[in-house]
Amino acid sequence: MIANEETMRHLMIKAQGGDKQCYSSLLIECEKWLRRYYARKINPSAIDDLVQETLISLHRKRASYDPTKAFLPWLAAIGRYRWIDSLRKIYRHDHDELYEEMVADPQEESVSAKVSLERLLGMIPEKQAEVISMVKIEGLSIAEASAQTGQSESLVKVNIHRGLKKMSALIESE
């Protein structure tokens, strides 16, 4: 069972004051909460790393918690930021390398994050998802994607732009 909002808020206020025992209890509760939070978002094999990264962020940014406000929305905002950041890193990853990793080992971390990308791609119109997959993940040029899909080059660009915008909005609203 995970501690409630009021208990976690109280522990966080004590932790900001330097109480190590309260901080330890808080981090244990946050670890459980984050595990559940990420369970619906990413592949289970990637959860460990993301939870640990988020706990480190919580530690580094603990001064940004406002003790007069609820604790869980703050923790959720930190968690969502780390999650979006992990997806952004995948986006910026060299496309060829990502593709090779996907082929070589389907359990690789980047593939785990791609599961989230695939889920997001499934939530936007098919034509937009199709060209985003081709250009942003598989690394095709705009002209190649245009030839394969039958969409004009300018339409490919517009669909990529609109699709990415919708995906960003979906992440923000999660």
Added chain:
Amino acid sequence: MSNGANSLIDGLVDELEPVKTIKPARGLLVVGGLTLAVMAVVATTLGVRNDLAMGMADEMFFLRSGVLLMLGLATAFAAVNLARPGVGNLNRGWVWALATAALFPLTAAIMSAINMPPVEALRPMEGLKCLAISGLAAFSIGSGLTYWLKQGAPTSPERAGWLVGIASGALGAAAYNIYCPFNDIYYIGLWFTLPVLASAIFGRLVVPKLIRW
């Protein structure tokens, strides 16, 4: 819980030290202090408008100053609040301040459509000076605000970039405004809009990279 998480938690607990919570009011103090400092530099190096020095400033000076300061304050307020995530306050008031500030370029555009202003009314040389000095002032204010914001945990870096850019652009232009002697709408609509616009774009492009954590 995994062994990795256990040992991480132990390590973080060992490192724990008391912290002072981040207060947005301190961010506003940084912005206010820098704006006053830049105004002082403008006043001592360039001087102040003659009518202001004589205590009889034109009404357009007050309108321009008020709009720029209000826009700068509203956007700076929204920006510093981004340092504390998840507090449930959207701080959208700055949008209204921006819409109000847009009345200057909008009026200038409508007036230009009715009566094309002569090139002299736009004063390109003085305008470029206005743009350059306002830009430098904005850079100083924006740097301080970005540095302060970096200490927090902004979870919307792009929005923070726009806000820092608009705030520093408006306050930088407000600082130059105490020297600028021109009162006509064409000049204000063009040369006081450009620094805010340029600073907003610069902020959006540069600030997110600096404040990511």
